[in-house]
Amino acid sequence: MIPNRYTIDVIAGDGIGQEVMPAAIRCVDAVAAQHGFTITWRERPWGSDYYREHNRMMPVDGIERLSSGDGIFLGAVGAPDIADEVTLWGLLIPIRREFFQYINLRPIRILPGVTSPLRDLNELDLVVVRENIEGEYSEAGGRLYRGRAEEMAVQESVFTRTGVTRVAHYAANLAQQRTGALVSATKSNGIIHTMPFWDEIVETTAAEYPGVKVEKVLIDALAARMVLKPQSVDVVVASNLFGDILSDLAAGAAGSIGIAPSANLNPEKIHPSMFEPVHGSAPDIAGKGIANPVGQMWAAVMMLDHLGQPAAARHLEKAFETTLAAGIRTGDLGGTATTEEFTQAVLDRCNAPLNARSLEPNNA
Numbered sequence: 001m002i003p004n005r006y007t008i009d010v011i012a013g014d015g016i017g018q019e020v021m022p023a024a025i026r027c028v029d030a031v032a033a034q035h036g037f038t039i040t041w042r043e044r045p046w047g048s049d050y051y052r053e054h055n056r057m058m059p060v061d062g063i064e065r066l067s068s069g070d071g072i073f074l075g076a077v078g079a080p081d082i083a084d085e086v087t088l089w090g091l092l093i094p095i096r097r098e099f100f101q102y103i104n105l106r107p108i109r110i111l112p113g114v115t116s117p118l119r120d121l122n123e124l125d126l127v128v129v130r131e132n133i134e135g136e137y138s139e140a141g142g143r144l145y146r147g148r149a150e151e152m153a154v155q156e157s158v159f160t161r162t163g164v165t166r167v168a169h170y171a172a173n174l175a176q177q178r179t180g181a182l183v184s185a186t187k188s189n190g191i192i193h194t195m196p197f198w199d200e201i202v203e204t205t206a207a208e209y210p211g212v213k214v215e216k217v218l219i220d221a222l223a224a225r226m227v228l229k230p231q232s233v234d235v236v237v238a239s240n241l242f243g244d245i246l247s248d249l250a251a252g253a254a255g256s257i258g259i260a261p262s263a264n265l266n267p268e269k270i271h272p273s274m275f276e277p278v279h280g281s282a283p284d285i286a287g288k289g290i291a292n293p294v295g296q297m298w299a300a301v302m303m304l305d306h307l308g309q310p311a312a313a314r315h316l317e318k319a320f321e322t323t324l325a326a327g328i329r330t331g332d333l334g335g336t337a338t339t340e341e342f343t344q345a346v347l348d349r350c351n352a353p354l355n356a357r358s359l360e361p362n363n364a
Contacts, residue, residue: 004037006070006307009272011091013047015281016291017075023293023343024073024300027316030350031304035312042069048079048087057090063098066272071303074276075296080283097133099271101264102163103170104130104240105302106247106278111294112325114255114333121230124254127178128236129171130243132264134163137240159194159239161201168205170267171237172212178234180211185238185246187219202237219246226250251278258332261298263306275303289338292330294320297346319349 012021025041032039044065046058057077059065066072072095077087095101106128110116116124140156175182184202188195199216206214217225219242226233226246230253238246251260260278277295285291297320304313323345329335330342337345 005040006037007040007042007068008303009042009044009066009069009072011044011046011072011077012075013077013091013281014049014079014087015076015283015286016279017047017077017281019286019289019291019339020277020293020296021073021075023339024296026343027297027319027346027350028300028304030347031312031315031319032309034315034350035309037309037312041073046091047077048082051082051086051090057087058094063094066095066099069272070307071272072274073300073303074274076277076279076281078281078283093137095274096264099273100133100266101271101273102131102133102166103263103265103267104132104243104247105263105265106130106243106251106260107302108247108250108254108260110254111259112321113327113329114259114324116253116255118227118230118253121253124230124250126230126233126236126250127174128238128243128247128250129167129174130238130247131163131167131240133240134158134160135240157194157239159197164198164201165205168202168237169208171202171235172206172209172214175206175212175235176209180213181234182206182212182214183222183233183236184214184216185219185222185236185242186216187242188216189218198239222246223249227253248278256292256332258292259294259298261295261302263299263302265306273303273306275299275306289340290331291339292332293339293343293346294324316346316350319352320346322349 010021012018028039051057077091078084108124108126110124136157138156138158140158141154143153145151171182186195186199188199203214206212226249236246248257251257258279262276262278264274266273277299279295282291297316301313301317328337328342328345330337
């Protein structure tokens with residue numbers, strides 16, 4: 001990596017990914033110019049269209065091509081005519097695993113101008129730390145006697161001491177920097193091998209962090225708590241499946257899964273990390289110019305932080321927050337702005353002078 005010069009691979013993917021990705025890139029380029037660094041974007045036209053032509057989601061040497069970059073910026077993947085397991089296991093999961101992106105980080109906040117569907121919930125600020133490359137999402141298992149009455153399917157969860165320890169370290173360190181409260185999602189009363197193993201390692205690891213208190217909570221009770229008392233949760237550490245579900249639940253409580261970001265991190269930076277919005281490809285609204293680009297922009301904020309550009313990250317974050325606070329919102333958030341109108345409003349704030357405390361454009 002050359003200081004102040006970065007190479008980012010762009011996989012816009014499918015559906016609205018093709019619309020929100022250019023919007024986010026324009027804003028990133030604007031704050032990069034303000035903060036004295038440049039990004040070279042390498043377009044990778046991979047996804048469902050590529051699959052229809054080549055019968056695979058990315059080239060055989062796709063991982064090798066991505067390995068020379070500083071990060072991966074992903075839009076959305078999925079199409080109605082292609083099975084979800086094909087799109088997921090053909091692109092996202094290989095990238096996550098080959099690059100040891102073992103942390104999936106999902107911050108959840110109620111953004112300015114966004115209303116939670118939960119009564120009287122005006123503030124929410126939590127983070128889900130999800131183990132990202134093992135757990136319940138393993139390839140161990142199979143199916144027998146397909147199409148017969150005796151047909152069966154076996155799916156094995158895989159938890160390693162290394163895998164659980166490293167996600168516990170990451171979550172405990174994050175909790176120490178925040179409130180010290182760490183909630184560990186478990187189901188050790190019903191899943192008698194992997195979950196007690198998880199509990200033991202999380203508790204032992206977190207004990208290495210002064211001021212961090214671990215609260216072990218059963219997943220069903222935790223799901224209810226994140227609806228009834230979401231403000232009682234700060235940092236959650238969870239397995240691959242539990243973290244996936246809880247982070248979407250929390251994003252819904254914060255107002256919209258459509259604006260939530262996600263980072264697939266290789267914390268040691270030995271391999272590139274990948275940044276993406278949580279939302280899907282939304283084929284029902286693709287091409288209409290009404291997609292909300294906030295999730296992609298927020299994912300870009302996480303990418304800038306990971307690259308070591310926190311000032312630019314805060315600049316972009318403040319730009320879309322003040323846009324939302326000004327009442328400029330897309331239809332999914334109750335507004336009337338198109339994708340382009342919202343993006344232009346954010347871009348105006350990204351281009352605002354750095355000494356403008358509100359990041360409002362000069363003519364605002």
